[in-house]
Amino acid sequence: MARHDHHQHGGADLKAAARDRLTTRGEQWTGMREAVFDALAGFDRPASAYDIAEAVSKSQGRRVAANSVYRILDLFVGSNLARRVESANAYVANNHPACLHDCIFLICDHCGQAKHIDNDSIANEVREAAAKSGFAPTRPVIEVRGTCEDCR
Structure with missing residues (x-):
């Protein structure tokens, strides 16, 4: 990662x-x-x-x-x-407001908790795929819905 x-x-x-x-x-x-x-x-x-x-x-x-x-x-x-x-x-x-980057949220469908993770390679791949399609991305939104560790 x-x-x-x-x-x-x-x-x-x-x-x-x-x-x-x-x-x-x-x-x-x-x-x-x-x-x-x-x-x-x-x-x-x-x-x-x-x-x-x-x-x-x-x-x-x-x-x-x-x-x-x-x-x-x-x-x-x-x-x-x-x-x-x-x-x-x-x-x-945002618990690191001086750091600019794209976020990935892991959102639990059961308790509503949202965990923020950083993975610049995934965000960059999304930006690159958009650019290859002729799209100029300004802010990728990456959210993964599922079940958190506590609710599993």
Whole structure:
């Protein structure tokens, strides 16, 4: 399996890495963006914008609209702070936001857990196959559905 090394962040270190990545890109780390990131990072499986809006609403004691959360999540995905699990219309925090690469998700059909793995050779083969077909890929989406080790 081809791979590259990167630092896996967690907890306060993950939030600091996300904040640094966002501000380096010229964006502001606002209180609402921090609250959305905290909520996203607090989930142990992919979370929808509605799940995140509910968590932020509870933590702030006021209703936060899912539309606001979607805009922030779009910014996070574009800035590599979060990854979108396409088949679930859900998001996960990227625990190495400074590292740009294509992701492969292994998604359990039983518990909903999504494991992120890196395999640059597979992603590059997908990109090359698309290019050979005259297609200019911008972001390959590779998701494998099945049963995780815990549910087997």
